[in-house]
Amino acid sequence: MAPLEPWEKVLVSASFLESTHGQFSCVQCHGGTQSPDKDTAHTNMIANPTIESVGRCDRCHEEIMAAFPDSLHASLSGYAVAMQSRSVPENHPALQEAYTNHCSKCHSTCTDCHITQPQHLGGGFLDGHNFVKTPPMTRTCTACHGTRVGDEYLGKHEEIPGDVHFRVGRMNCVSCHSGESLHSTPEDARGNRYWGEQSPACTTCHTNIGQQGDPIPQHTIHAEKLSCQVCHSVSYTSCDGCHVAISDKTGLPFFRTEATYLTFFIGKNPLVNEDRPYEYVPVRHVPVAPTSFEYYGENLLPNFDLRPTWMYATPHNIQRQTPQNQSCNSCHGNAELFLTADKVKPEELNANQRVIVEEIPAPIPGQ
Amino acid sequence: MGKLRIWPVLLAATLLLLTGCSRSTPPVPTATGEAPTEAALATATVTAQPQVNYCVECHTDKDRLIQTAKPEEEVIEESEGAG
Numbered sequence: 324m325a326p327l328e329p330w331e332k333v334l335v336s337a338s339f340l341e342s343t344h345g346q347f348s349c350v351q352c353h354g355g356t357q358s359p360d361k362d363t364a365h366t367n368m369i370a371n372p373t374i375e376s377v378g379r380c381d382r383c384h385e386e387i388m389a390a391f392p393d394s395l396h397a398s399l400s401g402y403a404v405a406m407q408s409r410s411v412p413e414n415h416p417a418l419q420e421a422y423t424n425h426c427s428k429c430h431s432t433c434t435d436c437h438i439t440q441p442q443h444l445g446g447g448f449l450d451g452h453n454f455v456k457t458p459p460m461t462r463t464c465t466a467c468h469g470t471r472v473g474d475e476y477l478g479k480h481e482e483i484p485g486d487v488h489f490r491v492g493r494m495n496c497v498s499c500h501s502g503e504s505l506h507s508t509p510e511d512a513r514g515n516r517y518w519g520e521q522s523p524a525c526t527t528c529h530t531n532i533g534q535q536g537d538p539i540p541q542h543t544i545h546a547e548k549l550s551c552q553v554c555h556s557v558s559y560t561s562c563d564g565c566h567v568a569i570s571d572k573t574g575l576p577f578f579r580t581e582a583t584y585l586t587f588f589i590g591k592n593p594l595v596n597e598d599r600p601y602e603y604v605p606v607r608h609v610p611v612a613p614t615s616f617e618y619y620g621e622n623l624l625p626n627f628d629l630r631p632t633w634m635y636a637t638p639h640n641i642q643r644q645t646p647q648n649q650s651c652n653s654c655h656g657n658a659e660l661f662l663t664a665d666k667v668k669p670e671e672l673n674a675n676q677r678v679i680v681e682e683i684p685a686p687i688p689g690q
Numbered sequence: 691m692g693k694l695r696i697w698p699v700l701l702a703a704t705l706l707l708l709t710g711c712s713r714s715t716p717p718v719p720t721a722t723g724e725a726p727t728e729a730a731l732a733t734a735t736v737t738a739q740p741q742v743n744y745c746v747e748c749h750t751d752k753d754r755l756i757q758t759a760k761p762e763e764e765v766i767e768e769s770e771g772a773g
Contacts, residue, residue, distance in 0.1 A: 328756075328759075329759040329760065329761060329762050330752065330755035330756045330759040333749055333755060333759065334749065334750070334752055334755055335746065335749040335750050336750075337750060340746065340750075348743075349743065349745035349746065350745070353745075355745070357742075357743065357744050357745065358744055359744050359747075361748070361758055364744060364745065364748075452749075470772040470773060560772070562771070562772050565771070570768050572766065572768070573765070573766055573768070575765065575768070577767075577768040577769040578769045578770075578771070578773065579769065579770045579771055580770065580771025580772050580773070581771065582771075583771060583772040610772075
C-alpha cells in the first residue's frame with residue numbers, strides 16, 4: 324500500500340461534490356463548524372464518522388448497517404474466542420486489555436474499505452473522498468490481510484506462483500468474497516470463520532467437481548476426505564511466538580513475532596463439522612505461544628493445550644497442478660507432507676493431538 | 691398627461707408577469723452518482739452545502755492543504771516480524 328502525504332490524505336476531489344454522498348453537508352457527517360479558521364472548523368470534528376455510524380451510513384444503508392456490527396470485520400469476535408478458550412474467566416480482564424491495546428485496531432469501519440485506506444495503516448482518501456463501491460484489493464483488503472492471504476494470492480514469495488485465480492483469472496477478493504459475506508457474518512460463524520457454512524466455497528463456481536461427468540476421478544475418490552486445498556495449494560506462511568507489550572520508550576503498543584516461515588503440512592481436520600467433513604486439511608501454525616500475553620500477567624493462557632497451534636487453513640495460492648497431486652504416491656506414503664509429531668515443538672504436542680497425523684496414508688501399489 | 695400616467699401601471703404589470711415565470715425555490719443540486727432508493731431518501735435528510743463552504747474551499751485546494759496540513763509525527767516502530 325503506497326503511503327500518502329498528509330495533504331494528499333484529505334484532498335477532496337471536485338467530483339465528490341457532484342456525487343450522491345457529496346449532497347450531504349460536510350458538518351452533517353463530520354460535525355465541526357463552518358469557519359475559515361482551521362482550528363475553529365475542526366473543533367468537535369469527527370474525522371471518521373462511521374466509527375459512530377448511527378445516523379450516518381444507516382440513513383440510507385439500513386440493511387447493511389443492521390448486520391455489520393456483528394460481522395467479523397467489525398466485531399473481531401474470533402479474537403476473543405481464540406484468547407478466552409485458552410484461558411480461564413478470571414484472566415479475561417487482562418486479556419481484554421491486551422486485546423484492546425494490540426488487536427482491536429484491526430476492527431474495520433465502512434470508511435476503512437469504501438472511503439480511505441485502513442486507518443490503522445495511515446488512512447488517506449482512496450479517491451478524493453468519493454465513496455468507492457468495490458474496495459480496491461491492494462489498498463484495502465490486502466493492506467490488512469497481507470502477510471498471509473495477500474502475499475500468497477499475489478505470488479510474493481520467491482518461486483511460489485500466485486493463486487491461479489489471480490494469475491490467470493485476474494480475480495480480485497470480491498470475485499469470491501461477496502459484499503454480503505464481508506458486511507455480515509452468520510451467527511454460527513461469529514466465533515470462528517470456519518465454523519459456519521463454507522462461504523465462499525470452491526464448488527460455487529466449480530459445480531461439476533465430484534459430480535457425474537467430472538473427468539478427474541480423484542475428485543470423487545477423495546470427495547469428503549480432503550479439503551480442496553490439500554491437493555491444490557502450495558507452501559504458505561506460518562508464524563511462531565507473537566508477544567505483545569507496551570513500549571517503555573514511547574508508551575505505544577508493539578508486537579514481536581519470533582519466526583515466519585513457509586510450510587505445507589497436511590494435518591487432521593480439527594474442525595470437523597457438517598460443512599467441513601474432511602479428514603485431512605492443510606494446517607498453518609498460528610503465532611500464539613503460552614507466553615504471548617505475559618506482559619499483562621502471569622500464566623494468562625493456562626488452558627493453552629485446549630486449542631491446536633496448527634490450525635485449519637485455506638491457503639490462497641491455489642494451483643491446478645501441485646507437487647502433491649502429480650501422482651497418487653506423491654502424497655500417499657509421503658511422510659514429508661504430513662504434520663507428524665516430529666514436526667511439532669515438544670511443548671506443543673498436547674495442544675496438537677487432534678491435528679497430528681499418526682499414520683501416513685499407505686502408498687498405492689503399482690502407482 | 692393622461693398617457694404618461696399609464697406607463698408606470700404597464701411597467702408594474704409586466705414585472706408582475708415576469709415574476710410569475712421565475713423559480714419559487716433555488717435549484718436543488720442533482721446527484722450524478724448512484725441514487726439512493728426511495729425508501730432511503732425518505733429517511734435521509736440532505737442539508738444543502740452552505741453558500742460559502744469553508745470546508746470544501748480548503749479541502750479542494752491542494753496548495754492550501756500543503757501549507758496547512760499538520761506534518762505527521764514520526765513514530766518509532768518497535769514491532770518486529772510479521773503481523
